[in-house]
Amino acid sequence: xxxxxxxxxxxxxVYIHTDxxxxxxxxxxxxxxxxxxxxxxxxxxxxxxxxxxxxxxPVFRLKPVEEIRKYIFxxxxxxxxxxxxxxxxxxxxxxxxxxxxxxPANESESSETAMNSVNHQDNSQNEEAAAIPNTKPCxxxxxxxxxxxxxxxxxxxxxxxxxxxxxxLTVFGGNVFTVNEVxxxxxxxxxxxxxxxRFAKWQNTHQTLLDYQxxxxxxxxxTQSIHDSERMNFxxxxxxxxxxGSFVDCDSTTRSAWGKCLADIHWGHNKDNPRLxxxxxxxxxxxxxxxxxYYRSFPGNIxxxxxxxxxxxxxxxLGIPDVTFIADRGYASEENIAxxxxxxxxxxxxxxxxSSPVLPLLGDIAFDRNGLPxxxxxxxxxxxxxxxxxxxxxxxxxxxxxxxxxxxxxxxIFINPMRRSEELAELTQRILEEKSSLDEDIKxxxxxxxxxKYNALxxxxxxxxxxxxxxxxxxxxxxxxxAKIARETSLCGAFSxxxxxxxxxxxxxxxxxxxxxxxxxNFDQMKNGMGLYCxxxxxxxxxxxxxxxxxxxxxxxxxLRNVWRESMREKYQSTLDMLDEMESIRFSxxxxxSSHMTSFTTKQVEISRACGIEPPYECLPLALRQELDRKNxxxxxxxKPKAPQH
Numbered sequence: 001x002x003x004x005x006x007x008x009x010x011x012x013x014v015y016i017h018t019d020x021x022x023x024x025x026x027x028x029x030x031x032x033x034x035x036x037x038x039x040x041x042x043x044x045x046x047x048x049x050x051x052x053x054x055x056x057x058p059v060f061r062l063k064p065v066e067e068i069r070k071y072i073f074x075x076x077x078x079x080x081x082x083x084x085x086x087x088x089x090x091x092x093x094x095x096x097x098x099x100x101x102x103x104p105a106n107e108s109e110s111s112e113t114a115m116n117s118v119n120h121q122d123n124s125q126n127e128e129a130a131a132i133p134n135t136k137p138c139x140x141x142x143x144x145x146x147x148x149x150x151x152x153x154x155x156x157x158x159x160x161x162x163x164x165x166x167x168x169l170t171v172f173g174g175n176v177f178t179v180n181e182v183x184x185x186x187x188x189x190x191x192x193x194x195x196x197x198r199f200a201k202w203q204n205t206h207q208t209l210l211d212y213q214x215x216x217x218x219x220x221x222x223t224q225s226i227h228d229s230e231r232m233n234f235x236x237x238x239x240x241x242x243x244x245g246s247f248v249d250c251d252s253t254t255r256s257a258w259g260k261c262l263a264d265i266h267w268g269h270n271k272d273n274p275r276l277x278x279x280x281x282x283x284x285x286x287x288x289x290x291x292x293x294y295y296r297s298f299p300g301n302i303x304x305x306x307x308x309x310x311x312x313x314x315x316x317x318l319g320i321p322d323v324t325f326i327a328d329r330g331y332a333s334e335e336n337i338a339x340x341x342x343x344x345x346x347x348x349x350x351x352x353x354x355s356s357p358v359l360p361l362l363g364d365i366a367f368d369r370n371g372l373p374x375x376x377x378x379x380x381x382x383x384x385x386x387x388x389x390x391x392x393x394x395x396x397x398x399x400x401x402x403x404x405x406x407x408x409x410x411x412x413i414f415i416n417p418m419r420r421s422e423e424l425a426e427l428t429q430r431i432l433e434e435k436s437s438l439d440e441d442i443k444x445x446x447x448x449x450x451x452x453k454y455n456a457l458x459x460x461x462x463x464x465x466x467x468x469x470x471x472x473x474x475x476x477x478x479x480x481x482x483a484k485i486a487r488e489t490s491l492c493g494a495f496s497x498x499x500x501x502x503x504x505x506x507x508x509x510x511x512x513x514x515x516x517x518x519x520x521x522n523f524d525q526m527k528n529g530m531g532l533y534c535x536x537x538x539x540x541x542x543x544x545x546x547x548x549x550x551x552x553x554x555x556x557x558x559x560l561r562n563v564w565r566e567s568m569r570e571k572y573q574s575t576l577d578m579l580d581e582m583e584s585i586r587f588s589x590x591x592x593x594s595s596h597m598t599s600f601t602t603k604q605v606e607i608s609r610a611c612g613i614e615p616p617y618e619c620l621p622l623a624l625r626q627e628l629d630r631k632n633x634x635x636x637x638x639x640k641p642k643a644p645q646h
Contacts, residue, residue, distance in 0.1 A: 009070075010027075010030065011028065011030065012071045014026070014073045015027075015074065016048055016074075017042055023048045023050075025048050028040045029041055029043050045059075045060040052076055052078055053077075054073065054078065056081065058217075061181075062221065065174040065175050068085055068175075084176035085176055145589055147587055148206045148207065149206070149585055149587035150579075150586075150604065152207060153582070153587075154578075155187045155190075155556045155557065155560065156209065157608075158611055158613070159183060161611075161612060164183070164552060164556060165179065167234060171230050171234045180210055181218075181222050182222070182226075182548075184208040184214070185214075185219065186550065187557075188202065190553065190557050190579075193531065195531065196216065196536070200215045200216070207586075220542060222545065223545025223548075224542050227541070228544060234548070234552070235294050235295075235314075236318045238293045239293055239321045242288075242289065242321055242323060244321075245324070246322075247287045247288065247324050248284050248293065248323045248324070248325055249285045249325075249326045249516040250327045251516070251523070252280050252281060252282045252304055252307060253283075254271040254272060255278055255279050255527070256535070258534055258535055258536050258537070258538065259539070260277075264279045264298065265300060266300070268301035269300070272527075278300045279299065279535070280307065281296075281298075282295065282296050282307050282311065283519075285518070285519050285522060287515050289559075290518065290558055291555050291558050295547065296310065297543070305332075307331075308327075308331055309335075309399055312339050316343065320343060320344075324502060325345060325346070325348070325349075326515075329350040329351060332349045332498070337409070337500075338396035341406050341500060342404045347499065349499070350497050350513065351497055353491055357392075358496045359487075361413060362413065365413070371420070371424075373415055375387070379507050384507075385415040385416075385417065386412065386414050386506040388411070388412050390408075390410055391409040391410065393405060393406065393407040393409075394406055408500060409499075409500050410498070410499050411498055412496060413496045414495050414496065414506065415494050416493045419493040420492045420493025420494070421493070424489070427492060434458050434460050438476075442475060442477075445475065446476070447473055447475065448476065451464075451473075459484060460485055460488075461481055462481050464476065464477050497510070497513060522558055525558075526550075530550065557575070559611075560575050560578070560611065564578060567610050578607050581603055582604055582608075584598075585598055585600065597616060599619050605620060
């Protein structure tokens with residue numbers, strides 16, 4: 001006997017499940033036990049009050065939008081708390097199906113119609129949010145409140161302006177709940193100076209993108225749901241916004257770790273505190289947009305030279321953008337140069353003058369009788385002598401042993417005459433001290449036990465043993481190590497860089513390299529201002545998620561710091577002072593659903609406009625509103641023409 005046909009939408013058909021006077025929105029999930037018998041278990045997706053208002057739980061909010069749209073709610077339910085995902089339409093008629101009247105035959109068609117309707121509503125809502133970024137989601141938890149909003153509002157608008165919000169929407173499949181949680185958590189540490197355990201309490205006095213309290217368990221659930229695929233997709237989205245031909249700076253820093261179970265913390269030395277375990281955090285900044293575009297965590301014992309290989313591998317997977325990499329000499333190695341050449345990535349790296357291929361080029365520099373290089377150009381602005389030399393082609397090897405022909409490589413050589421004179425004086429002093437020591441040892445008749453070890457203590461001289469006719473050592477003799485002295489003399493006051501696929505002069509390359517000092521300041525702001533000096537997590541998935549959240553917040557904060565550096569440095573001591581100035585702006589919401597934002601002061605308007613953000617018209621001071629009205633509706637000069645007479 002054939003059984004009743006199974007409804008494929010059973011696991012998505014929502015009903016009310018009452019347990020100890022608590023009302024839950026639940027679905028039935030089928031599973032098969034060991035005996036092969038089908039069983040069902042109740043799975044809660046939220047709560048339902050007496051007025052049939054559905055409140056999703058944290059697990060349901062983290063589901064993909066496509067998954068949420070499959071759920072079939074009973075007719076008459078109020079889904080306003082799902083409006084950020086499903087739109088503001090009447091879901092009871094467009095999205096739900098009645099449990100009594102719906103039939104399995106027409107459910108798929110109705111569900112498809114509802115999904116199309118929801119898709120259309122989502123697009124219109126996104127366009128409205130882009131046109132009016134100040135619109136806040138309606139708060140359905142608290143009936144009426146008045147919260148501080150200015151500092152969060154400023155960073156939120158910067159994030160929207162720089163495309164961070166849209167990129168997060170793309171990464172998380174349009175799940176507005178997840179995006180709002182990520183961005184709220186990302187901006188919280190910098191504004192408050194506190195860790196995430198205080199976030200729920202902070203929400204009582206500060207307005208965010210969330211209309212519900214996000215507690216510590218919810219934060220852990222969110223961060224553990226973010227994986228490396230979201231990191232790569234977010235980096236791909238940020239790289240797509242990068243202007244072509246931009247200069248980007250790659251650098252790393254150590255970061256202390258709290259958890260003892262992380263795999264990457266058991267090696268290496270911490271730059272901040274040698275007693276703490278740490279990881280290596282690599283961040284790539286775009287010097288044109290002043291924002292980070294890439295990040296990755298490494299074990300604490302990985303050298304900078306090794307991180308470049310992983311960085312290039314990631315870029316190959318994402319599609320290498322049209323950018324030029326700038327790095328310090330910690331990344332300069334023959335393998336890394338070969339890796340950049342093989343990947344056809346332009347680069348500018350500070351090179352070690354004491355190693356190839358720069359050291360042989362220093363011997364070609366000619367000095368006149370005044371000690372100045374005669375075949376180098378002098379730049380009065382930098383007070384340096386410079387010279388650009390083409391490096392002869394040679395063969396390099398990648399880490400896997402593959403040979404790569406390194407051609408079209410240029411070396412930029414610089415000499416600081418003031419520094420050279422000081423270093424020459426120090427070199428002469430060391431040579432004279434060694435010579436004086438040797439003369440005293442010869443005068444005293446010293447016979448060293450081990451001539452090789454004794455010779456190693458005098459690097460600028462070659463010491464030999466003096467023997468008699470019977471081969472017995474009777475003393476020592478010495479002569480200058482001319483090759484060593486010539487090498488040290490050529491290095492005095494000199495520094496250099498290597499570059500490939502760049503058509504700029506040596507001085508222009510130096511100016512580009514000096515701009516990477518901004519990266520060091522951003523590292524300081526990241527570790528101190530944002531409280532990222534330590535990783536407050538003890539699991540690998542939590543570490544991945546929290547790094548993602550921190551990176552998302554670092555983008556608008558870096559942009560704010562750039563605005564402060566370029567136009568607000570004289571008026572405010574730091575970016576935190578700018579946020580303190582914005583803090584007094586409040587956001588109020590009332591029982592009838594209306595909302596209100598308090599007025600801006602003149603200084604607050606100045607900060608907003610410096611960041612490229614226009615405050616809401618109704619929040620402007622009266623004088624600025626009148627000025628804006630006159631600009632938009634200018635009066636015509638002269639008298640009105642007379643009416644024609646008949």
